[in-house]
Amino acid sequence: MTTTPGSALISVGIVDDHALFREGLREILEAGGDIGIVGEAGDSAGAVAMVGATKPDVLLLDVExxxxxxxxxxxxxxxxxPETQIIILSMYDGPQLLTRLLAAGIRGYLLKSVHRHELIAAVKSVHEDPSRVVLAVSRHSLAHVESAPPSGGLSEKELEVLQxxxxxxxxxxxxxxxxLAEATVKRHMRNIFVKLNAVSRIDAVNKAVAASLLAPQSRSEGE
Structure with missing residues (x-):
């Protein structure tokens, strides 16, 4: 099954290095009737190429x-x-990796032990509400995430650039x-826009201040 322009299907891409597992996911998701698989990949390069070509609503991405x-x-x-919502699938329940991935902008982290109805519900949930985060992890990992300070996913250098x-x-x-090279600064700014879902430099600064990533300050006229 594939999506076509104007269809009501939720388009999904699947990335896992085991073809048999991808086939199982396809069968589970397409059985619901309102989800269509638009692409598959088995490695990171293939994942990026597939997403670039298909722009799926949701990407199921294996962690390894x-x-x-x-x-x-x-x-x-x-x-x-930027509109593709990413759900990580993993065999492992590691709070440090989970925290880093949430900071990078994923919208879900599911252990591969979840039931099929939980997987389908997660896909539909992040599609219907892109601000929602769906986690199927241990209480220990969840407690670690809840106690971690917000970072917005910005690296130390990106924070310096935004400052x-x-x-x-x-x-x-x-x-x-x-x-730095000016091209490097431009790349950092693009990354900042994506991570903060910002549309301009001012919007990025305001969102960073609101998230306590930057301290409020008066703007100068530069050098």
């Missing part, structure tokens, strides 16, 4: 596929298809201040 580390794959997917952007410095000025 060959290639890039999973948080890198999540970041690439979010850059090329200077909040002072109304241009990309060229930020590059000189941090000893």
């Amino acid at each position: 596929i060959p290639g890039d580390e999973v948080t890198e794959t999540v970041g690439k997917v979010r850059r090329i298809s 200077l952007a909040a002072q109304a410095l241009s990309n060229a000025q930020i590059a000189r201040r941090l000893g």
